Amino acid sequence: MRTRNIFNLRSRLSEVAKFRPRNYQYESLPSSTSIRLLELTPSAKSKAIYCSLKVFELQDAPAFDALSYTWAPIVSSKVSTTEPQYNDPENGISGRQCRYPITCDGQSILVTANLRNALQMLSKSIVAKREVTKQKYIWIDALCVNQEDITERNAQVANMAETFKAAQSVIVWLGEEDEFTADAVKVIEQISAIPETEWQSAGYTDFYKDDCYRKLQVQHLSYLNWLGFIAFVNRPWFKRAWVVQEIALAKSALLVCGRRVFPWDQLSKTLAFIKSTRWYHHLTTEKMRHISALENAPGAYKRILSTSADIAMAAMYLDRTRAHIATSGRLTPQSQNRQRKPSLRLLLETHRYCKSTDARDKVYAFLGLADRRLAPFKELPNALVPDYSMTAQELYLQVARAFLVSYGNLTLLSHVQDQSHTRIPNLPSWVPDYSVGLQPYPLRFRGACNWSASGDLYWKRNLRSMERGYLHVQGYQIDTIDEISTLRDESKDAADSWASCVRLALGLDDYYRTTSSDMRQLSRVEVLWRTLITDSFARQYPAPAHCGELFIDYIINLQIRHRLTPWSSDIEFQPHHSPLSKSTYPEWHALLSSEPEGSPYGVQLYERRLSEIVASMFKGTYSPIGLAQLQHEFDIAGGSMRRLFKTKNKYLGTGARSTQVGDELWVLAGAPVPFILRRLPRGTHQVVGEAYVHSIMHGEAAGMGLKLCSTALE
Template sequence: MRTRNIFNVRSHLSQIAKLRPRTYQYEPLPSSTSIRLLELTPSTDNKTIYCSLKAFELRDAPAFDALSYTWGFPLTPFSKSYPATSSKGWEKLPKPEISGRKRRYPIVCDGRTILVTANLRDALQMLNKSKVATKEITKQEYVWIDALCVDQENIAERNAQVANMAETFKAAQGVIVWLGKEDDFTADAIEVIEQISAIPETVWPSVGYTDFYKDDCYKKLQVRHLSYFNWLGFIAFVNRPWFKRAWVVQEIALAKSALLVCGHKVFPWDQLSKTLAFIKSTRWYHHLTTEKMRHIAALQKAPGAYKRLLSSSADIAMAAMYLDRTRTHIAASGRLALQSQNRQRKPSLRILLETHRYSKSTDARDKVYAFLGLADRRVAPFKALPNTLVPDYNMTVQELYLQVARAFLISYGDLRLLSHVQDQSLTRIPNLPSWVPDYSVGLQPYPLQFRGACNWSASGDVRWKQDIGSMERGRLHVQGYQLGIIDQISTLRDESKDATDPWASCVRIAFGLDDYYRSTRSETRQLSRVEVLWRTLITNSFSRHYPAPTHCGELFIDYIINLQIRHRLTPWSSDVEFQPHHSPISESTYPEWHALLASEPTGSPYGVQLYERRLSDVVANMFKGTYSPIGLAQLQHEFDIAGGSMRRLFKTENKYLGTGARSTQVGDELWVLAGAPVPFVLRHLPSGVHQVVGEAYVHSIMHGEATEMGLKLCSTVLE
């Protein structure tokens, strides 16, 4: 009897196995220039997706659309629908099986099963509904989808398909962007896009920087009023993961047309493009940060669905702006190619990697491979090394990033690449030489080259002598001038619970300077310690002007006054009531601004007299109700982008003042390297070689001054 029962169970399981579709097995593509296209079988039963895969030579393929989407969870972490891993799960990244990256949802392809991610399943259901309802999301019979049309387990096929992906997107009739389902923020975001994109470009110049806070602004622009909640919705919208995917840059840049689909909302890319262009033109992106908007009274009183967002550090996400800029650049080069014999150049690979460094990818190698198809192959590195950087998923991330660094160094013949090495605290890929950028992580803050038209040339005409063979072994031979040893560094904002301590450390460093800052050129105007301090803190650049105009000095004095008011009043108040019995901040950390100003030499415009005059004006205007510190917003912005929490002030023992990487330590060395436009902080290792700590701004040695000091040109090795 027991034997018979076992036989019956086996028979039943065998029948189930026959009824269940087998796992789909990919047939090899006919050639390296072939592609697979997916054909959906329209069905009113949206629970099961039925489709078929067919192979074509790309040049002979029927009309098709391409799908752009994110493999993982598509919503922002501020959404209620975001999968939490704890009671405060929105603050953390979800586990892989929760994030949506795991393939667990079956579709039926040619009678067999393929597992897809949750977001791809939703995208396929969207396409299926569109076909059944004959909506115009797609008019094509076929669609190309990377996860289904490429055998992801076949490395040789992945290599070939990635190498040809640019041609695939060029051939597509259009790109359908699936941003995921709607959330609590979508309606507000769409309202912003619809209203702002309707404003004629001729009107943009009349919109002021501070008009963002004026209720009558929209009436003047003849569009419906947009609330702060609308703008918060837009911030959440452009922070969806899709905008930060590395591959979407190519997918959007090469699209003949792009249609964005978010749940039931459908709109063309051009609407979003115009919205982003308006925000850039008006510089409203400075205001579109939660760190600023959380202080708006209306949002403090009733944050609604945006409570989580407002407690975060979210901003307009420049990712979306850079994405649109690259699309515009590629489109312009294509139009000019049709109009003239002289083709407008596409972006170089270096520009693409620098611009889209923020982007993310599951496979760290895709932070390079995703941009190869967009890059101009007539310029470096391909002009000198035409066979370099071919997609190869057998190569490790370390090998690829080293290959990229070598290609740039050899083809450009200078050391500009070193400015794109991330701070050591951010490095994620292990065993990378210190001079090789880790492209898997973003770069904070922006390299000094992006501070405006500064034309820095710290090494003057001194050329770098290459040793190509040593680069292959992870060693970079460099030459340069050692300028000094760092003996003081400032405290960063997140390194102390006392809000006054970072500024107190800057004041202490400034006290270590002479009355007038050392200058290497006799014709240079002498700068007092206060002036060299504020110029160094903003890398002598203001609103992209270099050198910073002198009126920034008065702004800095006003800034000091505001700091003092804030720091002095902080311990004397609370959220409950005014409490004058609290003790003032410790004198050991409180910035001695008054003493610093009093130490200014006779004739300095930054002495106590200016400070006292401005203090009287500020207090008087406060009592009148006419004082507004909005004029300091640009100065604060310059402080933030010049360093923020990732670049600290330092002084060398021979009294050079500069700002360097967050990881800068006392004892590190200041160098001007041959072939590098800016100075660098290097760390001497016991083995006798050096590590790159990061680039530096050092006042008075940014324009070749080091080459005129009579210093000995030294050689060292970077590992």
């Protein structure tokens, strides 16, 4: 009997093997404008997926929808050892990540878990006649394009914009629901229902007021609901490079998360409200974790509150680009000029945060959206054609050369990431690595500053040297850096960062050195706070004088916090076991005492304001919420990504995190802001990053009597 059973089992396995579908073999497309469309075979019972691929000329194709989703599979910590695994190190995918077979035209194609789930969702919706798709055909990049054929892939990527414009609708698959989805959907439903005319009734600080929602005539939203929304817009889909084009060009877009379905317009209105009220400043876990209601009852969000998550500007930028594309071609209200599509440079700058499995897609994903009448295509019409035989390093170098040649200035250098973040090997220091995000934002995004550090100096380009990987520049070598601050994450002592900033300020003269006799002399304290916020506050430049008063309040709050640290620890109260380092008490008193006579930042003002704050604390009337904007300015002006520095000739500035003692401060011809360069043994330089230096941001270097010199950046 046992022998017969073994024989029968072998027989059945042999029969299964005969009918096992072979790996899918793509046939070449008849032309560069041909596309494949997927036809699903709906199945209500089976989880197996059956489909067919049909070839059409794009202009003659039947009505179809397009699927937008994340390629990368959802990696679980509990990966089954019985599931098929795959590795694709060339495209940045590695590890134990599952692929699942589907049957297409009787042949087998392996797809990621996320795509399999999306296909099952579409199949079920067709059977149940749910309002997800009404079309017979769907375009899905991973299946409709032969990813192994580089020639086809190049052609299909070049035409992808036309494909998405032709689609009747774009279906966005965000993945399955989780424990946060219900909260997120409640926020979207409530906020999107608020008429735009009522938005002004919601103030900046109303986020913390319970009666705000009553004024807006919507249901009350809890902090837990808002945390759910933060989790929702931080799903991987929102940060994928290709979705920008897919959403921007969609005639209509539908978001699907598990069984929840809602139009993009609802999310768009929600994001617009958050932007209008500036509530995105409050929607960060670093701020929300200190709300007493969440400290006492975090619910399912305990883990999220321990991370550094925010509203994810990715979603806002995505919606802004969609709006920009939607209005392109229309007459602007101010003139008879037609609104243009965004330039390639603007797209790459705006969506630098995006992620892609293939680093080359951080450029290719935006070519179809860019206005071909603008730089770099206006001067170089044949530049930057999708070519997957090119390495990411070659592509990024090509992009940098195209921008430098077409714009004729060095603004591009402001988009070079900190050296510690560069991932693409052998990339010259003057070429942005688009495969990584850029933090903090370039200085020119700080508001209407109109910085012009190089004045009338014009950059003289050398095309031959750029071909060899060198960038020849001209300018003034201003000074050498001789002291730098400590960043917050570089010391266990919470006060050490501020202590180092105070030491740098104490090293300045009574009045800050200026290059022009008509410039107002500034004391140490004023130069310090203006430098730390790059002299910009709430997009105003220069920062208004009342920021100095806020800064004094900020100092007082810092000192109170540092003094109370050993008294508020979680361990048993033993103050003699908590020795305080010198830096716990930054030399604020010495700095304030050094202020010249008549300074609004002297010790007397400080002591008077300290008494007022302590008195209001005892009365229960003190609220430091007015410091929220100042803290926001500190964060976006540098935070942990720019450090304060002082030069030998006592200039104060902020520079890249990688700035070192001995680095050189330059004003380069054709660059709006100063730069920090690092001299190499052979006399050339590397770009460290841009710099804000008080009093040399508007062409003052030309009057300093310095010799114009040149160098090569590599």
